[in-house]
Amino acid sequence: MSRRRQVDPARLVAFRVLRRIGDQDAYANLALAAEGAGLETRDAAFATELTFGSCRALGSYDAILERAAGRPVAGLDPAVLDVLRLGTHQLLAMRVPSHAAVATSVDLAATQIGERVAGLVNAVLRKVAARDWDGWLAELSAGLDDLDVLALATQHPRWIVEAWRDALGDRSPDELRAALEADNVAPVNHLVVRPGLASVAELGGTPTRYSPYGAAVPGAPGSIPAVAEGRAGVQDEGSQLVALALSRVEAPSGLWLDLCAGPGGKAALLAGLAIEQGSRLVASELQPHRAGLVAANLACYDGDHEPVTVVADGTRPAWPPASFARVMADVPCTGLGALRRRPESRWRRQPSDLADLVPLQRRLLDSAIAATRPGGVIAYVTCSPQLAETREVVAARAAGAELLRAADYLPEVADAAVDDFVQLWPHRHGTDAMFLALLRRTAA
Known part of the structure; x- marks a missing residue:
């Protein structure tokens, strides 16, 4: 039987x-x-x-x-x-x-x-x-070139291996392997407090390496009272750092804008940073259901500087030009900087995705520049280190904004400067591979 x-x-x-x-x-x-x-x-x-x-x-x-x-x-x-x-x-x-x-x-x-x-x-x-x-690697590697062998061994498509090589620049092959292998290590949850509403000590765990607002906390975040009450949330330290950098640049007084705010984790940190500086955040999101998530993340704030959530297309602004002192443009991207969180993405994404994403990223950056008043500051951010989504988009920007040296505003983060930009990496910084460019609006 x-x-x-x-x-x-x-x-x-x-x-x-x-x-x-x-x-x-x-x-x-x-x-x-x-x-x-x-x-x-x-x-x-x-x-x-x-x-x-x-x-x-x-x-x-x-x-x-x-x-x-x-x-x-x-x-x-x-x-x-x-x-x-x-x-x-x-x-x-x-x-x-x-x-x-x-x-x-x-x-x-x-x-x-x-x-x-x-x-x-x-x-x-x-x-x-x-x-x-x-044994299987040895069997399958026969006749392959070095990049194909590396792709097979580190479990990435070859085109991502090439993209990481290009983004790292003149680094050793050992660092390229280290960057790829870091994608295969599950990250510890990073939590972030809403400034003025909770302390890092309430989160438990270990304070994050660079961000003064975060902690690395294993286990279920919902069991922590500050998270359950909306006074803190889940947010990778890299996302915390790009928001922090925008808040540190000298800029005129006035409203702040989060141009692509969904699902709202970064918006909640920006809102608290804006309130600390006597300002107010407008959080814009194209998709109504994601705008609902943004509003939920911002519900912890009230009072004179309570943030506002709007449903709007960032490429067709619902506000007059030069309306904001600071603008965060964390644009839609391939998300390849978070492969350790989304293991299926490396095989789902294709190079052809850039054909739609890059033109959108350029339009959103130009819209962010137009929304900023002279002397104001724009943060262009992606969760991807791909050159086509990062440096090349910034290089193709509309006139009227000059580059700032982004690393000057994150001096505590070592080995992140690439020319005028900041590029974070899991293997160097323990964060998602966030890219940051900071620009100042120079003309009306």
């Missing part, structure tokens, strides 16, 4: 998340939160590593699976391929015995897809189990 097939909850959750990513373009973190809501702590940790690890290494695992299966992965049923990816991660990157990784993957495939695929999954994963990770 054949044994009854069973699937443990953690593996089932990981499979369902991968299916949602593949079928619905879901974000791994959001899908995992939804699918894994009822898991016990140990199962939740297993499901998280299995899901995120499989997403991070997807391209490298697919190369291994093509060799093991003897066919292109594009010819496999997508659900079967997801099971194989999960099994491969267990075999090559987790402390799961080979027999258990294969058997549980076969059970998962049989119960969720059908008995007809059990034999295929068993055969392919047994071939994967014949080598360890280093």
